[in-house]
Amino acid sequence: MADTPYLVALALIEQGGARALPLGGRTLPVDAGEPIDDAPHAVAHEVALELLVRVWQRSDNGDLRRAAGEGSLLLVELSMERLNDDLPSLKAAWLETGDTAAFHRNLQAIAARTWSVGIAKFEPVTFKPWRV
Numbered sequence: 001m002a003d004t005p006y007l008v009a010l011a012l013i014e015q016g017g018a019r020a021l022p023l024g025g026r027t028l029p030v031d032a033g034e035p036i037d038d039a040p041h042a043v044a045h046e047v048a049l050e051l052l053v054r055v056w057q058r059s060d061n062g063d064l065r066r067a068a069g070e071g072s073l074l075l076v077e078l079s080m081e082r083l084n085d086d087l088p089s090l091k092a093a094w095l096e097t098g099d100t101a102a103f104h105r106n107l108q109a110i111a112a113r114t115w116s117v118g119i120a121k122f123e124p125v126t127f128k129p130w131r132v
Helices: 043-061 081-086 087-097 100-110
Strands: 007-012 014-016 017-021 023-027 064-068 075-077 115-116 127-130
Touching: 007 043, 007 064, 014 043, 014 087, 017 081, 023 043, 043 064, 043 075, 075 100, 081 087, 087 100
Parallel strands: none
Antiparallel strands: 007 023, 007 075, 014 017, 014 064, 075 115, 115 127
């Protein structure tokens, strides 16, 4: 189980002058296989959608804005160990300091793979390999 990769969607947002970093994820299936053309596993769309619905529901409590431009909505593949040991401290540090550059660097250092999540008018959701 410790070697099983985990797919996490993260949203760096600001709401009412405060930072928030909601996240959601899912363990990748054992039969996920090797990545094809740097694309995330098919479950990535579900993980991103679930997070975006939660973020959208937060708008009931006030205006939301992206806190890091293109790097505000990310999808990362992590080992379960990194998820449990490293991600909580990265999240806490960003919430406290707002140092987005450090957050992105440190996230990239613990992730096996990272994508930005985006969409263009009349186009489907895209996952682009992302690097700081």
